[in-house]
Amino acid sequence: MRCFKIRERLVTDYRDGELGKREIAQIEEHLRGCEACRELFEEVTRFATLPRPARGIEMEPDSRVWENIDRKISRKRGEARGIRGLLDFITMFFKPHLALKTAVAFSLVVMIGVMIYFPIRTSTPIDLEVSEYLSEQMEMMSILGSGDFERLNSDDDFPIFEADFFDWA
Amino acid sequence: MREIERELIEKAGKGDTRAFRELYDQTSGYVYGLAYRVTGRKHDAEEVAQDVYVRIHRSLAVFRFQSAFKTWLYRVVLNTALNHLKKKRRIAGHEVEDTEGFNAVASPEAVRSVEISESELKLKRMLERLNPDQRACLVLRELEGMDYQAISETLGINLNTVRSRLKRAREALIAMGKKEVANDAMFQNT
Ligand SMILES: [Zn+2]
Numbered sequence: 001m002r003c004f005k006i007r008e009r010l011v012t013d014y015r016d017g018e019l020g021k022r023e024i025a026q027i028e029e030h031l032r033g034c035e036a037c038r039e040l041f042e043e044v045t046r047f048a049t050l051p052r053p054a055r056g057i058e059m060e061p062d063s064r065v066w067e068n069i070d071r072k073i074s075r076k077r078g079e080a081r082g083i084r085g086l087l088d089f090i091t092m093f094f095k096p097h098l099a100l101k102t103a104v105a106f107s108l109v110v111m112i113g114v115m116i117y118f119p120i121r122t123s124t125p126i127d128l129e130v131s132e133y134l135s136e137q138m139e140m141m142s143i144l145g146s147g148d149f150e151r152l153n154s155d156d157d158f159p160i161f162e163a164d165f166f167d168w169a
Numbered sequence: 170m171r172e173i174e175r176e177l178i179e180k181a182g183k184g185d186t187r188a189f190r191e192l193y194d195q196t197s198g199y200v201y202g203l204a205y206r207v208t209g210r211k212h213d214a215e216e217v218a219q220d221v222y223v224r225i226h227r228s229l230a231v232f233r234f235q236s237a238f239k240t241w242l243y244r245v246v247l248n249t250a251l252n253h254l255k256k257k258r259r260i261a262g263h264e265v266e267d268t269e270g271f272n273a274v275a276s277p278e279a280v281r282s283v284e285i286s287e288s289e290l291k292l293k294r295m296l297e298r299l300n301p302d303q304r305a306c307l308v309l310r311e312l313e314g315m316d317y318q319a320i321s322e323t324l325g326i327n328l329n330t331v332r333s334r335l336k337r338a339r340e341a342l343i344a345m346g347k348k349e350v351a352n353d354a355m356f357q358n359t
Binding site: 008046047053056057064 | 218288291311336
C-alpha cells in the first residue's frame with residue numbers, strides 16, 4: 001500500500017479498530033519502514049484524541065429539565081384527553097376507516113372554528129397553546145389520512161421521526 | 170448507554186407516567202451529555218433535552234422496535250441538537266457570545282476539581298474547532314465508543330460519510346494542534 005492509502009487508514013479505520021488482522025499487519029509492516037506515516041499516527045494520538053471524561057458522554061442535567069418536560073407533557077395530556085374523548089365517541093359509531101375520515105372532517109371544522117374565533121379575542125398565552133396544539137393535531141390527522149409521513153418533519157431540516165421507526169398504520 | 174427494556178418503553182408508551190419518569194432517569198444523562206457535547210452550551214443542551222423528551226412522549230406509543238430504542242433516541246437527540254444549532258445561527262447571524270460559551274467550563278462537577286476542569290476545557294476547545302457534523306461523529310466514536318456501523322445507523326448516513334467526517338475532524342485537530350505547538354515555540358523563543 002502507498003503512503004496515501006495508509007495515511008487515510010491511520011486517521012480512520014486503523015485508529016478505530018475497524019480493520020481485519022490482515023490489513024492491520026500490512027499497515028504495521030508499512031509503519032516500520034516509513035517514518036512520515038509513523039509520525040502521522042503519533043500526531044493522531046497526540047492532537048486528535050478527545051480527552052475522555054470519567055463518565056464518558058454521560059452528564060447530569062439540572063432538575064429543572066425534568067420539571068419543564070413534566071409541565072409540558074402534563075398539559076398536553078390534559079388537552080389530549082378532551083379531544084380523544086370526542087374521537088372515541090365518533091369511532092363508536094363508525095368503522096375505523098370511516099372514523100378516520102370523520103375525524104379529519106371534524107378536525108377541519110374545529111380548526112376553522114379556532115381560526116375564526118381566536119383572532120377576534122386577543123389570545124392569551126394559554127389560548128395560543130391550545131390553538132397551536134389543535135393545529136398540530138389537525139396536521140397530524142391529515143398526514144395520517146394522506147400517508148405523507150415526510151410532512152411530519154416539515155419544520156425541521158433533519159428528519160426526526162422517520163416512518164420506518166413507527167407503525168402508523 | 171445500555172439498551173432500555175422493552176417492557177419499560179411499552180409501559181411509557183401506554184401513558185404510564187412513572188414508567189416515563191423511569192425512562193428519563195435511565196437515559197437523560199446520555200441525552201443531555203450528548204446534546205451538551207454537540208451544542209457546547211449548557212443552556213442549549215437543556216433546551217434540546219426538553220424538546221427530545223416531549224417529542225418522545227408524543228411518539229413512544231407508536232415505536233415499533235424495528236430498530237434499537239437506543240439508536241433511535243440518539244438519532245432524535247442529534248437531529249434535534251443539529252436543528253437547534255441551525256435555527257440559532259439563522260436567527261442570530263452575528264450572535265453575541267453568551268457568558269458560557271465553548272470556552273467556559275459549564276458542568277458543576279468540572280468546576281470542583283482543577284484537574285477535571287483542565288481536561289474538560291481541552292475537550293471543549295477541541296470540539297469547538299469542528300463543525301457540528303464532525304463533532305457528532307467524533308463524540309459518538311470516542312466518548313460513546315460506537316463503531317462505524319452504529320454511528321452510521323444513528324446519524325442515518327452511510328459508512329463512507331462516517332469515515333470522511335472522522336478523517337476531516339482528525340485532520341483539522343492535528344493541523345490546529347501542530348499550529349499551537351509552533352506558536353508556543355515561537356513565544357518561548359522571543
Ligand atoms: Zn508511509
